Amino acid sequence: MDFITSILSIIFILSIPVFLHELGHYMAARSVGIRVEKFYVGMNLFGMGIKKVINGTEYGIGLFPLGGYVKVSGIIDESLDSEKSTSEPQEHEFRSKNTFQKLWFLSAGVLMNFLLSIVIFTFLYFFNGSYELVEEPIINSISETIEIPNPDGGDIETVLSPAAQLGLKKDDKILRIDGIDIKTWSDISINLSNKADSIINIEWLTSNGYNKSSSVKLVGRPAFDGKKIINQGILGVMGNTIHREISFFESFQIAVLNTGNIIISSFYGFIGIISGNMPLEYVSGIVGIAGVASEQAKTGGLIALISLMAFISANLGLINILPIPGLDGGHALLSIIEGVIGRELPIKIKYTIQFIGIFLILSLFIFTIFNDIRNIFN
Numbered sequence: 001m002d003f004i005t006s007i008l009s010i011i012f013i014l015s016i017p018v019f020l021h022e023l024g025h026y027m028a029a030r031s032v033g034i035r036v037e038k039f040y041v042g043m044n045l046f047g048m049g050i051k052k053v054i055n056g057t058e059y060g061i062g063l064f065p066l067g068g069y070v071k072v073s074g075i076i077d078e079s080l081d082s083e084k085s086t087s088e089p090q091e092h093e094f095r096s097k098n099t100f101q102k103l104w105f106l107s108a109g110v111l112m113n114f115l116l117s118i119v120i121f122t123f124l125y126f127f128n129g130s131y132e133l134v135e136e137p138i139i140n141s142i143s144e145t146i147e148i149p150n151p152d153g154g155d156i157e158t159v160l161s162p163a164a165q166l167g168l169k170k171d172d173k174i175l176r177i178d179g180i181d182i183k184t185w186s187d188i189s190i191n192l193s194n195k196a197d198s199i200i201n202i203e204w205l206t207s208n209g210y211n212k213s214s215s216v217k218l219v220g221r222p223a224f225d226g227k228k229i230i231n232q233g234i235l236g237v238m239g240n241t242i243h244r245e246i247s248f249f250e251s252f253q254i255a256v257l258n259t260g261n262i263i264i265s266s267f268y269g270f271i272g273i274i275s276g277n278m279p280l281e282y283v284s285g286i287v288g289i290a291g292v293a294s295e296q297a298k299t300g301g302l303i304a305l306i307s308l309m310a311f312i313s314a315n316l317g318l319i320n321i322l323p324i325p326g327l328d329g330g331h332a333l334l335s336i337i338e339g340v341i342g343r344e345l346p347i348k349i350k351y352t353i354q355f356i357g358i359f360l361i362l363s364l365f366i367f368t369i370f371n372d373i374r375n376i377f378n
Contacts, residue, residue, distance in 0.1 A: 326357025
């Protein structure tokens with residue numbers, strides 16, 4: 001049953017963002033007069049599926065129910081078909097268009113992904129409201145234990161939380177950490193973030209009015225701070241939240257902010273991988289996403305899955321806009337170069353660049369699968 005849930009969940013959260021990405025390319029191509037040779041819902045693996053040619057475009061439903069596929073005239077894409085590109089550019093081909101038309105076509109899929117993320121978050125906040133942390137540092141609950149990942153792989157270590165060791169209880173109020181006054185929950189996070197595995201002193205007011213003070217060693221756990229992996233200090237306490245209804249306009253504002261934060265955070269994560277600040281074991285692929293999707297479906301239901309879809313859609317847009325050969329950003333970079341030099345790059349060069357890009361993307365895809373499988377068994 002878990003396997004079926006994983007499969008259905010991954011199909012649901014991936015197929016819609018990928019399909020809308022390709023739909024964006026399709027509509028942009030039509031708008032600037034680029035001929036669309038193929039437009040598929042789902043992947044047309046091994047030529048199996050339902051298809052019908054209408055006005056020179058092959059429309060179809062692919063056998064593999066994930067995403068979609070668009071092929072336009074005059075561009076060397078993942079099919080590596082360069083035969084037609086050896087002749088003079090035709091009016092209906094991508095390569096005959098000016099730089100702005102090319103960039104519009106190439107960016108349309110990315111824009112659709114960002115728009116989907118914003119739309120999803122907007123309606124989630126509008127219909128469900130916002131759960132916001134109460135600033136006053138009064139404890140709502142504590143974690144009795146904390147799971148610590150093994151940096152070298154292997155079993156996860158479960159330890160007694162510092163909060164449980166101190167004897168902190170619900171409705172206790174944190175007053176000071178190492179002598180520094182605590183006014184809000186943000187103060188707690190700031191004062192604990194760089195003190196992993198350190199001994200700290202906590203002063204608190206119990207729910208029945210007694211002042212207490214004690215020292216404890218903080219637990220350290222790997223966490224992404226938006227730019228790199230850090231060893232986050234964990235106390236094991238949670239604050240109170242309040243539910244607030246919000247207007248559609250405010251929901252839209254929060255949705256734009258959320259989508260922007262996801263894009264920025266994911267970009268720094270990508271930079272962290274390249275620079276070596278983020279370990280490769282944190283890089284996940286379709287197997288890892290399936291596991292997360294399955295867990296979200298079981299614990300949070302449809303709302304959690306839709307929220308995950310918004311997160312994935314924003315990341316899909318970011319990945320595609322990166323100037324990597326084989327992706328939209330790579331094609332955009334070549335189009336800009338051609339616009340600057342005033343002529344089309346040799347077909348052999350573009351073919352070679354595309355081939356290298358596809359090889360790198362497939363290699364990364366295979367790596368993430370093996371990485372996910374390794375993480376499952378570690």
